[in-house]
Amino acid sequence: MSQDSIATGRWAEVFAPRYLPATTILALGVALLAFNAFLTSTAMPTAVEELGGVSLIAWALTLFLVFAIMGGAGAALAKQVLGARVALLVSAGMFLAGSLIVGLAGSMEMVLAGRALQGLGEGLVAAICFALIPELFPARLVPKVFGMEAMVWAIAAFGGPVVAGLLTEFVSWRAAFLVSVSMAVIFAGMVLAVVPNSTAGDRANVDFPGVRLLLVGGGIMAVAVASLVPPLLASALLVAAAALLVGTVLLDKASRTRLMPPDAFWHGSVIGNGLWVTLLMPVAGATSAVYLVLLLQQMWGYGPTMAGAVAAVLALAWSGAAIVVANVSDNATRMRLIRLGPALLTLGLAGVLAGLLSGQIALVLLAQIAIGASYGMSNSSLYVTLMGATTDQERDRVAALVPTTQSAGNAIGAALAGLAANLAGYASASSSAEFARAIIPVFAVGAGTAALAVIAAARMTQLMSLSPAYEASEG
Structure with missing residues (x-):
């Protein structure tokens, strides 16, 4: 380096x-x-x-x-x-x-x-x-x-x-x-x-990836529709979406004109694990993003402005953390931040749930800060590491795939949160106690997904630490 x-x-x-x-x-x-x-x-x-x-x-x-x-x-x-x-x-x-x-x-x-x-x-x-x-x-x-x-x-x-x-x-x-x-x-x-x-x-040597783009669109459409339909149909749509998106990745690997790097989402590479972190963190974070404002109004009687202000704390924490870690320049610290981000997200989601169940606004605010900071402290390190682990030929594919994967994660997370809420009876809840019971599985899905991101981040940083490029830069 x-x-x-x-x-x-x-x-x-x-x-x-x-x-x-x-x-x-x-x-x-x-x-x-x-x-x-x-x-x-x-x-x-x-x-x-x-x-x-x-x-x-x-x-x-x-x-x-x-x-x-x-x-x-x-x-x-x-x-x-x-x-x-x-x-x-x-x-x-x-x-x-x-x-x-x-x-x-x-x-x-x-x-x-x-x-x-x-x-x-x-x-x-x-x-x-x-x-x-x-x-x-x-x-x-x-x-x-x-x-x-x-x-x-x-x-x-x-x-x-x-x-x-x-x-x-x-x-x-x-x-x-x-x-x-x-x-x-x-x-x-x-x-x-x-x-x-x-x-x-050279356009002559480029095959238009129409089928793969349609598969991506169909998969995300199935995810989006899953959040609008009854639980049984939603489950079927999510299974179909997973099949379409996995099929897209496999088909892309065999294509002459690829949309993704060849090791996209492969567990044995830095890029593959990094993209899993990029996907799983938004999936997990969508839990709080979709339901927190509504829950504060339903459970605690907050008005839209007050509930929105609580949600906005996350954005402030995100920005603040991103500014603080912007001075990080060594790889060892970047690896720690990549591992810390998903771990802090897991704790933050658990904290929001605990705060809602106990009626403690201070705990909810602290957990919102943790969630925002988890993204702010890890995103830049994740991106820099992914760019350092890829080749010049694949750099554009990896870079372009990062925001796309994050958007897909938000869509998948919203659908999973909606499915968990519907299965738990959230739509028919009418009292604070009923809302409290219904949201436990919702946040459990979020925290569980964040825990999977912790595993992917640990695997990514382990593989990165063994790479010659990492050892050379540290030396």
């Missing part, structure tokens, strides 16, 4: 003239996703009320998520075939067009079409931006970049609902969606100014 990668970068460098344009591009790429998520959750109920089709509101998120994951899965190939600049411009154009369709929609069907196009564009943007990090920044600044991205998410978590609420109340719900148009235009302008006009790859 070069001295450049070992030296500790400074925050001033990330925002200095040399790297400021690249920092701005990545911040805007994250903001497109982060603000869109919070704008949508706030403005969509009003849109549904005006346009009708209340039964379709869940699909506004489902279609966005499915197409975002499909876009992310094909991002490395898009970057290879079109070049980074063209791929980002095309992706931003998709997102912009989708935002216009939603903002000008005359029916819920148009809203859904726009959301699907938004998701496809945003999935591509997010994954390509991840792949560009090692190209635009030296290794010493990568943790700082993750700290910056965590700050963008925290700002969006607080500012997004406020902006969307004000626009929806005093202007129109359409204005809340059309805000994304200006962000997409600015992003495209920055791409033109900063991203190198890399040469497109």
Whole structure:
């Protein structure tokens, strides 16, 4: 490993003239996703009320998520075939067009079409931006970049609902969606100014991975629908989703034009175990993310603002932890942070459950801090380690697969949490005691999944410590 990668970068460098344009591009790429998520959750109920089709509101998120994951899965190939600049411009154009369709929609069907196009564009943007990090920044600044991205998410978590609420109340719900148009235009302008006009790859030797992308989309669609149907059907859909996603990985290994690295999700490699950590942590964290705000209102009588504030503590802790660990430069500490992240997540989920059952808000807040810190302290180290363990030929595939895998984990986690809640009788609960009994299996699923991430993280760091590259860098 070069001295450049070992030296500790400074925050001033990330925002200095040399790297400021690249920092701005990545911040805007994250903001497109982060603000869109919070704008949508706030403005969509009003849109549904005006346009009708209340039964379709869940699909506004489902279609966005499915197409975002499909876009992310094909991002490395898009970057290879079109070049980074063209791929980002095309992706931003998709997102912009989708935002216009939603903002000008005359029916819920148009809203859904726009959301699907938004998701496809945003999935591509997010994954390509991840792949560009090692190209635009030296290794010493990568943790700082993750700290910056965590700050963008925290700002969006607080500012997004406020902006969307004000626009929806005093202007129109359409204005809340059309805000994304200006962000997409600015992003495209920055791409033109900063991203190198890399040469497109040889398209003649590229097979379009249509079947694999359809399998990914079908698997995630099955996961998303599983959270909306009765338990027996949900179980069948989750089994089908697992079969489709496993089939995608196996089919990809045998394909000439691969979407994933050859050792994706293989237990005997650093990359494989790292991707399992990347998947399992969001699956586990979705437990609290999906139900905490609702539970605080149902069990403790909190209003939406107070309950939302408790949930927002997680975002603050995430950002704070990411900033604190941004100065980490040695591999040994990175390995410890990768192991500590899932372990702290396990404790945090158990702590939220204990706090809810005992009526202790202080314990819930402390557990929320632990959950947020688990992601903030481990994400950058996980990414840096994955990039260090891969080859130049596979770097784009690994980098693009990270945000896509995280999105898939959120979808799977929400479905598993919903299934556990339905099986435990959550939907029919009416008292605090009944809610308390129903959520125990929900958080048990989350904590159990986090424990699996602990095992994958331990395996990953063990394999990494035995690699020649790790021993050379430590020496």
